[in-house]
Amino acid sequence: MGPGEKxxxxxxxxxxxxxxxxxxxxxxxxxxxxxxxxxxxxxxxxSCNISDDTFLLRSIKYFxxxxxxxxxxxxxxxKSLFRGLGPxxxxxxxxxxxxxxxxxxxxxxxNSIFVPNSNVVHIFSAGSAAFVTxxxxxxxxxxxxxxxLERKVRGSKQMNTLQCARYVYQTEGIRGFYRGxxxxxxxxxxxxxxxxxxxxxxxxxxxxxxxSSTSGTEKNSTNFFGLMAAAxxxxxxxxxxxxxxxxxxxxxxxxxxxxxxxxxxxxxxxREEGYLAFYRGLFAQLIRQIPNTAIVLSxxxxxxxxxxxxxx
Numbered sequence: 289m290g291p292g293e294k295x296x297x298x299x300x301x302x303x304x305x306x307x308x309x310x311x312x313x314x315x316x317x318x319x320x321x322x323x324x325x326x327x328x329x330x331x332x333x334x335s336c337n338i339s340d341d342t343f344l345l346r347s348i349k350y351f352x353x354x355x356x357x358x359x360x361x362x363x364x365x366x367k368s369l370f371r372g373l374g375p376x377x378x379x380x381x382x383x384x385x386x387x388x389x390x391x392x393x394x395x396x397x398x399n400s401i402f403v404p405n406s407n408v409v410h411i412f413s414a415g416s417a418a419f420v421t422x423x424x425x426x427x428x429x430x431x432x433x434x435x436x437l438e439r440k441v442r443g444s445k446q447m448n449t450l451q452c453a454r455y456v457y458q459t460e461g462i463r464g465f466y467r468g469x470x471x472x473x474x475x476x477x478x479x480x481x482x483x484x485x486x487x488x489x490x491x492x493x494x495x496x497x498x499x500s501s502t503s504g505t506e507k508n509s510t511n512f513f514g515l516m517a518a519a520x521x522x523x524x525x526x527x528x529x530x531x532x533x534x535x536x537x538x539x540x541x542x543x544x545x546x547x548x549x550x551x552x553x554x555x556x557x558x559r560e561e562g563y564l565a566f567y568r569g570l571f572a573q574l575i576r577q578i579p580n581t582a583i584v585l586s587x588x589x590x591x592x593x594x595x596x597x598x599x600x
Contacts, residue, residue, distance in 0.1 A: 471537030478530035
């Protein structure tokens with residue numbers, strides 16, 4: 289099969305996705321209309337590493353958890369539940385490492401310019417780290433999202449990570465790997481809000497009477513769970529405020545769509561679907577991101593504490 293035929297077949301697949309009412313991926317985005325079904329479905333999808341991007345697909349008719357699982361297994365097979373796992377495994381560790389390294393370094397630099405550990409320092413540090421991380425890691429997340437949005441056609445073989453990356457390069461060039469980057473830059477506001485709230489709560493926890501009255505192991509465990517709660521609260525607030533960029537970014541990363549730029553996509557979504565469309569999938573995002581951020585930030589603080597204690 290030649291490249292032209294493959295491209296035509298993929299175009300037909302995406303056309304089918306918008307026309308069919310019983311397709312597996314078309315059932316997911318509005319699962320938030322039924323909260324219990326969404327929780328079950330999201331845990332299932334999250335454990336199989338189908339991200340919240342899937343909740344943002346444009347669609348007409350939506351199923352519950354059981355119907356969606358059955359449809360995916362019947363039409364695409366069990367392997368489709370793990371779609372996008374490869375680039376996610378490749379990207380998670382480096383992105384976290386890059387982010388926290390940049391955040392710590394930027395914090396040191398801005399502490400020498402502004403009032404140490406002030407909100408201004410936290411805002412500029414978080415923004416700088418997010419900018420660098422998004423710029424470096426966007427190609428990996430682009431491939432992951434494209435793989436998750438792809439619908440497997442009967443009789444065709446699902447693309448792996450390298451094939452998907454090669455297909456993006458052949459059809460869209462280098463620029464194709466940076467689709468949605470402007471939306472990611474807009475999402476820096478979420479990171480800034482999250483870390484500004486988190487650092488304020490962390491400072492409050494250190495100065496709280498309860499923290500000073502406890503000692504030893506009890507104090508350490510109290511601080512650890514307190515940091516987890518602070519991270520969860522800060523991420524929840526930030527996600528609720530800055531969530532629309534997630535919807536716009538996913539729309540931009542879809543293949544063969546009418547969405548071309550950040551502003552154009554925002555206007556089109558608002559005009560065709562209304563303001564509430566920018567918050568579709570928010571509940572799923574909160575379920576995934578809040579525990580994720582709580583574990584990551586508290587673990588980071590624990591590692592920093594252990595390293596400082598060891599050096600002393």
